Amino acid sequence: xxxxxxxxxxxxxxxxxxxxxxxxxxxxxxxxxxxxxxxxxxxxxxxxxxxxxxxxxxxxxxxxxxxxxxxxxxxxxxxxxxxxxxxxxxxxxxxxxxxxxxxxxxxxxxxxxxxxxxxxxxxxxxxxxxxxxxxxxxxxxxxxxxxxxxxxxxxxxxxxxxxxxxxxxxxxxxxxxxxxxxxxxxxxxxxxxxxx
Numbered sequence: 327x328x329x330x331x332x333x334x335x336x337x338x339x340x341x342x343x344x345x346x347x348x349x350x351x352x353x354x355x356x357x358x359x360x361x362x363x364x365x366x367x368x369x370x371x372x373x374x375x376x377x378x379x380x381x382x383x384x385x386x387x388x389x390x391x392x393x394x395x396x397x398x399x400x401x402x403x404x405x406x407x408x409x410x411x412x413x414x415x416x417x418x419x420x421x422x423x424x425x426x427x428x429x430x431x432x433x434x435x436x437x438x439x440x441x442x443x444x445x446x447x448x449x450x451x452x453x454x455x456x457x458x459x460x461x462x463x464x465x466x467x468x469x470x471x472x473x474x475x476x477x478x479x480x481x482x483x484x485x486x487x488x489x490x491x492x493x494x495x496x497x498x499x500x501x502x503x504x505x506x507x508x509x510x511x512x513x514x515x516x517x518x519x520x521x522x
Contacts, residue, residue, distance in 0.1 A: 339365040340372060341389050344382050349425045353383065353433035353440075383433055384443035391450040397458060403467045403512065406458035407481050407505035414482045415501035418489045424496075431490065452478045459512065468512045471519040480508040480517070 343364035347356050356379050362372040376382040398409035418424045434441040452475050459474030468477075484504045488494045511517065 336365070336367055336371060337375075337385075337389075340367060340376070340382070341386050344386050345422075345426055348383075348386075348429045349422055352429050353379065356382070358382065380433075380437045380439040383430060383437075383440050387430060387440075387443040387447045391447045394451060394454070397455045399458065399461075403459065403462035403465075404505065404509045406455075406462070407477070407509050408502055410455050410458070410478065411481050411485065411501035411505040412498060414485050415496055415498060418485055419496040424489060428489065462512070469515045469518040472512055472515075473517045473519065476517045477508055477512045480511065481505055 340361060343361045344356065346364060347361055358372050358376065358379065359369050361382065362369045365372070372382075376385060398406055400406050400409060418427060430440065430444060434444040455478045456474035459468065459472060459477045462468050463470050463472050463474075481504050484507075485496060485501065488496050488500065494500075
């Protein structure tokens with residue numbers, strides 16, 4: 327696939343249309359023919375390339391992982407975790423992105439291919455941010471055997487809980503609180519090997 331070529335343009339148009347359709351109708355209302363119409367491409371192109379709704383949703387998640395902002399390097403664990411929490415908070419609080427994540431997570435509960443794509447998405451994001459915890463360990467901010475992936479998961483977990491379960495506001499204050507809690511627990515050795 328040539329960057330900027332026709333294939334890339336078609337993929338971008340179809341994934342944008344799929345995202346719009348998911349926001350409007352949820353995964354159960356997602357129809358490949360409708361997505362093709364929205365993207366102004368032929369139905370056969372969509373069916374040939376993606377084959378099914380789960381295939382399309384999986385590619386949408388892969389694209390979202392590719393497009394995600396890179397991690398910040400503020401020089402401190404709390405600064406880095408706060409940057410991560412604010413990014414997650416802004417994404418989940420966004421009127422379009424928050425609804426899109428809800429739809430995809432709902433789809434992943436009953437479709438193995440979507441679940442695999444969702445797992446890949448989160449694995450990519452965790453791997454992107456784990457080095458900030460590794461750097462904190464090198465600086466002596468956290469125990470050297472701290473599990474960086476668990477710390478990053480701990481930052482976003484309260485934010486996803488608000489999105490999916492409680493419905494409580496998703497604002498910057500809660501993002502900062504989530505980051506501070508994860509940083510405090512990491513410094514206390516909660517995420518060190520052999521604990522928990």
